[in-house]
Amino acid sequence: MSAVEDVVTEAPAVEAVPKRAMTLGLGTSLVVLVALLIVPLFVKNFIIFQLTMLLIYGLAVLALNILTGGSGQFSLGQSAFYAVGAYTSAILIEYTGMNYALTLPIAGLICFAFGFAFGQPALRLSGVYLALATFALATAMPQILKLGFFEHWTGGVQGLVVTKPDAPFGLPMSQDMWLYYFTLAITIGIYIASVNLLRSRSGRAFMAIRDNEIAASAMGVDVALYKTLAFGVSAGITGVAGGLGAIAVQFVAPDSYTILLAISLFLGMVVGGVGWLPGSFVGAAFIIFVPNIAEGISKGLSGAVFGVLLFLVIFLVPHGARQVAIVAQQLIGKLKK
């Protein structure tokens, strides 16, 4: 009897925010959107490429946020889903000559199925144990991609080179700029769909499970189904991000998708604020730009400098970008008065 009561009163695994605080207000969203639209017109191609990667990693962090912030399940295996998405797109483009844009939904669907399937055995695990199981997935993936059995398709250790698409309809823009706007359009679509999902009946079911599984079940929520669905959705979005990443980087190789990528994505989520969707992109900016900044400060000790910077962020704003946003909002509120 006491076992059940323990579970009922157990604290949620993840410190999370209520749904209303999961997104930005309309005004802020518009400002961000306009900035994202015009910035590429004023910067060099390399910066545009980095911004594209920011959006792509932002999507991958967003996917992890839906899983962890939404349904309360940990994952250190997102790099595996990212790799499957990247390879799916690369193989389809290079071997079947399929249009790059069409490969993305296929990458998403395959990863959804993969994540949904992985979610079944993961149902028996939670907390750190689940994190370990997903960790195993992330460490296994690069080796699976190198297997001789798949070499004909994956190119083995060498990987595959992907051709970069030109802007369509003779639009006068560079390949990088076209790819940026293409990625931006997909990112906005997925972001809006994710917000809708978390605000819907399904999203409430995810969060109910995160907060209290037994009560969720008593309200009619099929806990096993929604937990695996959360894994599927998260993997699907990560797969689309992986496909976009393959197109942007023009190259896929097993060692691009190691556990380090999964840890980076996890770090991005924590820095952005667990459960706060816009924070995913702040977190992505952190994992892309801060290593460069660290290298600028000291070439020899870039890892240590990165560590110190990370430590500072976690120490000063433990709830990440969300905390900064809340403080900023309060300050603006005071100024208005």
Next chain:
Amino acid sequence: MTQAQLAQGNAPLLAVRDVSVVFGGIIALNGVSFDMHKGAILGLIGPNGAGKTTLFNCLSRLYQPSSGDILMEGSSILTRPPHRIAEIGIGRTFQNVALFPNLSVLDNVRVGTHARTSSDIISDSLKLAWVRRTEADVNKKVHEILDYLDLNDVAHTVVSGLPFGTQKRVELARALAADPKILLLDEPAGGLNHEEVHVLGDLIRRIRDERHMTVLLVEHHMGLVMSIADHVVALNFGRKLAEGTPAQVQADPDVIKAYLGSKDQ
């Protein structure tokens, strides 16, 4: 049970038939039987460890009885998984309050409608027209319930910050949102003061009368059970000790002995 009996309307809404639960070597429930009739408030009493919560958890399918059966409107509920109990009209609250602490009051109650609605992740992500219609219906109903339980002021508040008494009301609202036929209340008076218990008693009676529900009340607070229950079942050491009207059960020598001990001890 024959069709003729069902037609007469005197068949029990919920029938507990000879239910036993064994944990390892401990017999938590030993052949307990009773009926719940439509529109009644049934009080389930007993000292600590008598098996009240065990029985309760059998009804919401958290425990599987080792023998016996539980029938809801004539058909067994024991083949159903726990998440498919709400849809046949059994709603519950929890002893120590099991809300979703990071969600607002509104969202907690919205989750209560889960069993009465349907959706899929694709339609939800795209916010299709039918999803918006369902959400509008859900919101209408949720606001009606918040009105009914006087929770409008805190509708947008995150529940973890609310006082215990209010949280209990939110839990009741969440259970009502599923339109249950039977409402299982696990120690609703626990942690409430004298005044609040009185208000709660009136509320439970009002819910029964106005929302046409049948109530199973598991309670330590004798005053509450005796004042609002139509029928009382007393348990002790996993067995049914006595059953009858509150007055009968209160006068039962076995019940008095279980609660106070006997003279010749």
